[in-house]
Amino acid sequence: MKIRRHYLAIRRSFPSVQENIPLEVTTQELANLLDCTHRNMVLLLKRMQQEQWLTWTPKRGRGNRSHLTFLMSKEQIALQEAQEMVQKQDLHSALELLQQMEEAPQLRDQFQEWLSGQFGFHSEVQGKRRTDILRFPLPQSIYSLDPAAIHYTGESHLVNQLFDGLVRMDPKGEVITPHLAHAWEVDASRTLWTFYLRKGVLFHHGRELDSSDVKYSLERLKKLAPHGLYSWVYADIVSMDTPDDTTIRIQLAERNEAFLAFLTTNRASIVPQDACEAAGGQFANKPIGTGPFRLAGNEQGVWILEVFVPYFQGRAFLDRVEVWTLSEGHRNEPAAELKTFQVMHNVRLSDMAAAQWQQVRQSGMTCKFITVNELKDGLLANSAIRAAVDYAIDRVYLLELLSGDVIEGVDSFWPEPEEPRRQSETAKDLIAVNKRLTAAGYNGETLVLATIPQYEADAAILQQVCAKSGIPLEIKLIPAEEFKGAARMQADLLLFAIMLDEHRELRLIDLYRSMQQHALPDINDMLEHSIRLIMSEPDYKLRISIFRQIETQLKERNSLLFLYRKHLKTAFHPSVRGISLESLGWVRFRDIWFTSAPIVTY
Structure with missing residues (x-):
């Protein structure tokens, strides 16, 4: 009021x-x-x-x-006002109001306790009709739900609920299964792929999917994201034809064993041609797919997904999912710290808190690292200085600053599943670091580190680590959608992250394609040759061997500097049933349901 x-x-x-x-x-x-x-x-x-x-x-x-x-008191009134804002689905304004009450930190605790009861699973009963709702906070902003324009994990997860692709990848990244396409075949050259679509699949606006939508979706992706994620795959599509409404043939310029895996990603989601063209630039905020949920609305940062009853794989148990997003300025606010709703993604739980949950599943990781811009005419063109800078980055100190049960050291994109924490490194002796830097020819010059705004906190910590070793860093933030462009070529170092999930091979090829932009000619040629070998090799183990060879060469020349990995955890309350994990531990909303009583396990 x-x-x-x-x-x-x-x-x-x-x-x-x-x-x-x-x-x-x-x-x-x-x-x-x-x-x-x-x-x-x-x-x-x-x-x-x-x-x-x-x-x-x-x-x-x-x-x-x-x-x-x-x-x-003003605290009592502010709490009432914040609560009413939340009930009107305006979490952002409620958090802004609480930010103004800096003199009353206890108010945030009271608000958090109240807010926790608003999230999680709720049932509303009208007459004999029961509506099951799952509501949870997401500490991210959602900028787009267009599969061709997404950049962040929260967006990616919601796109998975709204859209489908021709095929799917199992969580281990080993088996590709039918989805919108019930079957497919490829010719002897492995360049002509034919997919046969299921009949009767409906888009959210009621029209039936046909092969022209598949063709339109891939053509649209090439047009809207010519340099986007996995663009090196779909750029090689030479032609497509649709002999009938349930068949599409896709001709590639050359053999690419990553093509079918690409079709399992949400980048290759199928969109309806008529709705896309009618929506124009608004499709990102009014998406229409074939997924188990449809977007019912988006106001004040609350994205409402309603069950799509005619979903071709069966109706979801939930009736509605509400995703309450937090803007960048509010990501450390109470809603981001809640511990009392039933499904939590990417959480850190104390031993005491973890004991109160039915299970805590570890399901994937992200890896942070630095690559060197060797094309820039500067200090890091010198291999000795690259090696000295790599040595000077004190990983032990870095992990101390990061601290957390999910943060570990790492030196490979292919760590063993149960690999223990790295114990080989000890805190760096600053005198030894200084001698090595001086001997290499480094005299305290400032290095420019480029990254995206979402990694600003990581860059600041790295800046602190490097400052301790006598290396001043200037941080340059570049929007994610522009990071693959020319803006980063003025930087000495590039801070990256990669998700090690079922699409790891695709992500690594994408990374190495990106690194080619700032690699010296001999390394560029090595990467090009190796990537072509990978894309023509049908044997999984042999592909992994080539990936490891690439990594070894880049590490030996100090062009790739590993920092740390972060394990991603998903915790489930005992009332949650039917859990099915997607990439990085996100839950498939279609499969989950809730019990009113605790689960008894034997």
């Missing part, structure tokens, strides 16, 4: 006055505080008195001052 904000403005103007202690003030003085008329102020005071927030005893006559007594 706006009147609460008026009360807060008045209450804050008299910070030394306690509740239930009368204060002498005139109506005009109060009107000046709110920048309103005398008449409106009188009406506001009457309303506040009716709400029992204050008492107001007016005094008539020149020189007589009225008596105002506050009955409600």
